[in-house]
Amino acid sequence: MTDAGILPEDKPIDALVSASAPDLLSKFDGLIAERQALLDTGVRDPFAIVMEKVLSPTEAIINGKPTILLGTYNYMGMTFDPDVVAAGKKALDDFGAGTTGSRVLNGTYHPHKDCEDALKEFYGTDHAIVFSTGYQANLGMISTIAGKGDYIILDADSHASIYDGCWLGNAEIVRFRHNSVEDLDKRLGRLPKGAGKLVVLEGVYSMFGDIAPLPEMVAVAKKHGAMILCDEAHGMGFFGEHGRGVYEQMGVEQDIDFVVGTFSKSVGTVGGFCVSNHPKFEVLRLVCRPYVFTASLPPSVVATAATSIRKLMHAGEKREHLWKNSRKLHQGLRDLGFKLGTEEAQSAIIAVILPDQEQAVxxxxxxxxxxLYVNMARPPATPAGTYLLRCSLCAEHRDEQVDQIIGMFAAAGHSVGCIPA
Incomplete structure (x- = not known):
């Protein structure tokens, strides 16, 4: 006889587990088999690339050879900026490697407040809050603002972090067709009068690089009494006069209640944030679970972010060069005969659409x-049956590098048979 909860010493654990006990990972067997079949053809794993050395924002050593980077989201090339790197080194010396604590306990250091001040300067807002990742920023803000009994209305193509924020907060989720103002209006009109409503939009959608019709969508949301959160993860840095994002460029700054963003794109490091003018905003520091119950960013990280953000306020020339790069590459790929995600360059993301996984790989x-390194994307990150190569340009790409990239796409496209010889 043994005590409850204690295994008999003479029986191994596997002998006590029923032979019919389900393997909880068996639901992924199809994906495992598909991946193995792909690797058995001799191709490298597109999702396991290791950069042995990073030489600059646009070049790295991969597989022992110099490689142009066209899939990093390092839009403004701030990762190697001397001032940004120096700020991180100084904060590492002054504050150590990490905080080992939450922002509401021992995890707020001077660099965290300075980073939030830099965000308020950059966006011209009264409030800013910094999260440990961009994913947590959406997770925290959306789940805290809209809860049980409220409605979240979101684009069907929204990022995974937006969907996860909806589920964490237990709000009712209402999807509308991608970038359809008409469908947004129709679905808002069906919701109960007086119910709490949050419309979640993205300035730039990261898979295809297309932008949202924000003025029309904002007008519809306001007509139905909804609050608005706009994710500018892929628009910050190079859209708008001050680089605040698509919502600035389209003139709806005063109508957006919350703007969420990330440090892992144009800012060049890691972290997330939300800025707002809402008078009750500061209460979120006490009730937002992904903010309260996780360790804060290392001071060296927020110090690099603050320095980068302040430099982005005066990066007009870099913004112009990035847009020139994007238009040139988009036109060059179209001229070669590739099918692209947008008719013209709408952002720094250019999606090359392939007919199947074999050609994409x-x-x-x-x-x-x-x-040349680019991102390969496939379902479920993309719509069913959609395979693409996602290119993200950098303000540090030189003119001759863009010419090289077009030449590489021509050579690869001909060899694989994606474009006519």
């Missing part, structure tokens, strides 16, 4: 062998 591998 073949193009991706061929480009890597030629010395």
């Amino acid at each position: 073949g193009m991706w591998q061929s480009l890597l062998e030629l010395g």
Whole structure:
């Protein structure tokens, strides 16, 4: 006889587990088999690339050879900015490697407040809050603002962090067709009068690089009495006069209640944030679970972010160069005969759409062998049946690098048969 909860010493654990006990990972067997079949063809794993050395915002050593980077989201090239790197080194010396605590306990250091001050300066808002990642910023803000009994109305193509924020907060989720103002209006009109409503939009949608029709959507949301949260993760830095994002460029700054963003794109480090003018905003520091119950960013990280943000306020020339790069690459790929996600360059993201996984992987591998790294995307990150190579340009890409990239796409496309010879 044994005490409750104590295993008999003479029986191994596996002998006590029923032979019919389900393997909880068996639901992924199809994906495991598909991935293995792909690797058995001799291609490299597109989702396991290791950069042995990063030489600059636009170049790295991959597989022992110099490679142009066209899939990093390092839009403004701030990762190697001397002032940004120096700020991080100084904060590491002054404050150590980490805080080992939450922001509401021992995890708020001077660099955290300075970073929030930099955000308020950059966005011209009264309030700013910094999260440990951009994912947590959406998770925290959306789940805290809208809870049980409220409604969240979001674009069907919204980022995973937006969907997860909806589920964490237990609000009712209402999807509308991607970028459809008409469908947004129709679905808002069906909701109960007087119910709490939050419309979540993205300035730039990261898979195809298309932008939202924010003025029309904001007008519809306001007509139905909804609050608005706009994710500017892929718009911060190079959209708008001050680089605040698509919502600034389209003139709806005064109508957006909350703006969420990340430090892992144009800012060049890691972290997330939300800025707002809402008078009750500061209460979120006490009730937002992904803010309260996680360790704060290392001081060296927020110090680099603050320095980068302040430099982005005066980065007009870099913004112009990035837009020139984007238009040139988009036109060059269209001229070669590739199918792209947008008719014209709408952002720094250019999606090259392939008909199936075989051609997508073949193009991706061929480009890597030629010395170009891009992102390969497939379902469920993309719509069902959609395979693409996602290119993200950087303000530090030189003119001759963009010419090289177009040449590499031509060579790879011909070898794989994606474009006519």
